[in-house]
Amino acid sequence: KQEVTQIPAALSVPEGENLVLNCSFTDSAIYNLQWFRQDPGKGLTSLLLIQSSQREQTSGRLNASLDKSSGRSTLYIAASQPGDSATYLCARDSGYALNFGKGTSLLVTP
Amino acid sequence: DTGVSQDPRHKITKRGQNVTFRCDPISEHNRLYWYRQTLGQGPEFLTYFQNEAQLEKSRLLSDRFSAERPKGSFSTLEIQRTEQGDSAMYLCASSLTGGPGEQYFGPGTRLTVT
Numbered sequence: 001k002q003e004v005t006q007i008p009a010a011l012s013v014p015e016g017e018n019l020v021l022n023c024s025f026t027d028s029a030i031y032n033l034q035w036f037r038q039d040p041g042k043g044l045t046s047l048l049l050i051q052s053s054q055r056e057q058t059s060g061r062l063n064a065s066l067d068k069s070s071g072r073s074t075l076y077i078a079a080s081q082p083g084d085s086a087t088y089l090c091a092r093d094s095g096y097a098l099n100f101g102k103g104t105s106l107l108v109t110p
Numbered sequence: 111d112t113g114v115s116q117d118p119r120h121k122i123t124k125r126g127q128n129v130t131f132r133c134d135p136i137s138e139h140n141r142l143y144w145y146r147q148t149l150g151q152g153p154e155f156l157t158y159f160q161n162e163a164q165l166e167k168s169r170l171l172s173d174r175f176s177a178e179r180p181k182g183s184f185s186t187l188e189i190q191r192t193e194q195g196d197s198a199m200y201l202c203a204s205s206l207t208g209g210p211g212e213q214y215f216g217p218g219t220r221l222t223v224t
């Protein structure tokens with residue numbers, strides 16, 4: 001079974017801090033790596049998609065990197081805000097199915 | 111709003127009843143996926159369609175589950191003889207082949223089996 005692990009499981013930071021969320025996967029043969037945000041009781045919002053030929057993607061205060069050889073991806077959030085509070089999920093694309101980690105629950109306090 | 115819609119948003123049913131959920135993908139997307147998410151877990155893949163063809167089914171999709179996409183547009187997921195263990199959020203996503211493969215998710219249907 002392909003496994004995706006996210007560390008830490010939960011994180012609480014004061015507003016303004018830069019932070020890094022980690023994702024590791026057991027099979028380096030991936031198509032894409034996708035990061036999502038999920039608010040409580042809601043669906044998933046796609047944040048960034050890194051194709052297998054790419055090493056990183058940026059959108060606003062978010063930057064995601066991908067290292068296939070080590071089976072790792074990181075999501076960097078700059079200058080965190082209370083509105084960033086949510087669960088962040090990474091997902092490895094096997095070619096059709098996304099394999100998800102359990103997520104990192106982020107709380108940004110004012 | 112991602113453009114993927116699901117109906118209903120919430121469903122409460124008694125054990126043993128049948129339920130059906132609907133998903134409308136982004137109109138030009140030819141791939142449609144179903145996932146299930148339980149509390150504290152990431153979503154788990156159930157099945158996917160390319161146009162009207164169901165191409166993959168997870169072993170999680172027991173015989174009580176059936177999915178259809180009759181005209182390659184909307185899809186339905188039916189659960190027969192519901193069990194308490196079926197209580198979960200059912201998520202639908204869509205994507206476009208030939209593109210980067212980004213999947214866009216709907217808001218989900220929350221099923222509670224009492």
